[in-house]
Amino acid sequence: xxxxFQKLSLTSATLVFVLLIGIxxxxxxxxxxxxxxxGFDFITNPDWNKExxxxxxxxxxxxxxxxxxxxxxxxxExxxxxxVILDEDEMLLDDEDETAxxxxxxxxxxxxxxxxxTLIALAFALPIAMGIAVFLAEIAPKNISYVVGIAIELxxxxxxxxxxxxxxxxxAPIISDLFGGYQVSLLTAGLxxxxxxxxxxxxxxxxxxxxxxxxLKESAYALGATKFEVIxxxxxxxxxxxIIGSIILALGRALGETMAVAFxxxxxxxxxxxxxxxxxxxxxxxxxNFGEASGLGESALFYLALILFIISFAVISLAKFYFxxxxx
Amino acid sequence: MSVMKxxxxxxxxxxxxxxxxxxxxxxxxxxxxxxxxxxxxxxxSTLLRSMNRIHDLYPGNKYDGKIELLNEETGKxxxxxxxxxxxxxxxxxxxxxxxxxxxxxxxxxxxDNVAYGLRIAGIKNKTELKDRVExxxxxxxxxxxxxxxxxxxxxxxxxxxxxxLCIARAVAVKPxxxxxxxxxxxxxxxxxxxxxxxxxELKNDVSIAIVTHNMQQASRISDYTAFMYxxxxxxxxxxxxxxxxxxxxxxxxxxxxxxx
Numbered sequence: 001x002x003x004x005f006q007k008l009s010l011t012s013a014t015l016v017f018v019l020l021i022g023i024x025x026x027x028x029x030x031x032x033x034x035x036x037x038x039g040f041d042f043i044t045n046p047d048w049n050k051e052x053x054x055x056x057x058x059x060x061x062x063x064x065x066x067x068x069x070x071x072x073x074x075x076x077e078x079x080x081x082x083x084v085i086l087d088e089d090e091m092l093l094d095d096e097d098e099t100a101x102x103x104x105x106x107x108x109x110x111x112x113x114x115x116x117x118t119l120i121a122l123a124f125a126l127p128i129a130m131g132i133a134v135f136l137a138e139i140a141p142k143n144i145s146y147v148v149g150i151a152i153e154l155x156x157x158x159x160x161x162x163x164x165x166x167x168x169x170x171x172a173p174i175i176s177d178l179f180g181g182y183q184v185s186l187l188t189a190g191l192x193x194x195x196x197x198x199x200x201x202x203x204x205x206x207x208x209x210x211x212x213x214x215x216l217k218e219s220a221y222a223l224g225a226t227k228f229e230v231i232x233x234x235x236x237x238x239x240x241x242x243i244i245g246s247i248i249l250a251l252g253r254a255l256g257e258t259m260a261v262a263f264x265x266x267x268x269x270x271x272x273x274x275x276x277x278x279x280x281x282x283x284x285x286x287x288x289n290f291g292e293a294s295g296l297g298e299s300a301l302f303y304l305a306l307i308l309f310i311i312s313f314a315v316i317s318l319a320k321f322y323f324x325x326x327x328x
Numbered sequence: 329m330s331v332m333k334x335x336x337x338x339x340x341x342x343x344x345x346x347x348x349x350x351x352x353x354x355x356x357x358x359x360x361x362x363x364x365x366x367x368x369x370x371x372x373s374t375l376l377r378s379m380n381r382i383h384d385l386y387p388g389n390k391y392d393g394k395i396e397l398l399n400e401e402t403g404k405x406x407x408x409x410x411x412x413x414x415x416x417x418x419x420x421x422x423x424x425x426x427x428x429x430x431x432x433x434x435x436x437x438x439x440d441n442v443a444y445g446l447r448i449a450g451i452k453n454k455t456e457l458k459d460r461v462e463x464x465x466x467x468x469x470x471x472x473x474x475x476x477x478x479x480x481x482x483x484x485x486x487x488x489x490x491x492x493l494c495i496a497r498a499v500a501v502k503p504x505x506x507x508x509x510x511x512x513x514x515x516x517x518x519x520x521x522x523x524x525x526x527x528x529e530l531k532n533d534v535s536i537a538i539v540t541h542n543m544q545q546a547s548r549i550s551d552y553t554a555f556m557y558x559x560x561x562x563x564x565x566x567x568x569x570x571x572x573x574x575x576x577x578x579x580x581x582x583x584x585x586x587x588x
Contacts, residue, residue, distance in 0.1 A: 215429070216434070218428065218432075219428060219432040219494065220434065221421065222382055222425060222498070223448065224419070224422040224448060224501065233444070234434060237436065
């Protein structure tokens, strides 16, 4: 009995590693054609699904031609409508090519979009989350702190699609009125993402601040410290590790968020020039393009997925590193 | 001569009907050590924590009577229970320092710990800070052990060293009264001995009130002893009288170990 139990628990534990490695390997093998084709230039190339004329015809190009699923001469039009692309796609298949072309994929736009939305979200959420946490942990009377605490937890429980809808219909117009530019943009997506990660950061930071021993705070007060000084010099340093952890966990969520961002970012493969420009993020690029993608295009999406996987993995590892340091 | 006069002081915690202290009248003598003894729940810590109004960090407590503190400049006694403004609280707590049951080093370096009270009091001059930190650490018999690692985290010190660091931190701001709330209950006998010696030395500069569970400690170091029981002050006298010749039966029962 003892042995069976041991074996069972060992199997379940191993399963985690098998899953992790399995996911990584499948992502890698699916992304392999794109990796072979584009290499690391994929990360710095801003063109997604762009037809380029080949200078000289060789074997490789012929294979590529077969792989071409979606093609378009005018890359500005790609950005506009999926339907248009499909229509022209069909036309193109009827038309026989005169010049040999190949389609190239570059991940720069979604990578930049992902990182910038996350950064905006963090810059927006961090100060507010800290303010909420300080209020809940130190300033508010117990009953108010309790009620606000519940509200924060409810906010965390709202499904992301609701944030997306709300953001698109009610928040985006306000943003474009205030800052100009498009309603759907980097800024709108980043701010709504910020609202979404806010409750996590606030709740974890509050919990972390609440672990500051009362006697430590009393010691500071007993030296003549003001409430502000106690918060600044005692509570923040004491809960630093928890705050960093909350930031990294929030980052993890912001990086992978798909639904809300899909509503708000504009979903165009264009490098944003201003904060109010529309663009696209990695999860949105994947969600929007899987249906139509095949061949190299599909592989390029897997390449994006692999990059997101690695970014998220790095972020979580960093979080673990800090929590381990805390345990010591 | 008294530095503090507690007059008919009663205290009731928030949300409790029963008072924890009932009409306590007690002096704290200047440059003497006054020990507060009694069984758990007798109110001795509550009384101590009223002397710098640290209770007021938590809302809803009720109190009555007076706690008067000598103003060294005017020579007059001022009722600290009338304090309402934050800057007056700060002044009070700079005059009446406190050491807690467990060592409470702040999450910063040894130097910054001792300098903390000085810095928030507005002292920025580096040489002055250095001098006063050194004096405080020497006064707390810690200088020899830490002078070569002042920039290291205070968390790396032993329990006894941490407690002496907390004393140095409290002494650095030059208080008039120091309140000790069972300062050695978390320490081993050797560290306890060092802290006791330190407290006795400190009374040359400050007046001291100490809460202790340890009756030997009270008899070893204190000049006056107050015995409290269930929120009442049963007996207050010179320490030798309390321990050798108590007037009250309850005091005698307690110090001979018959209850408590």
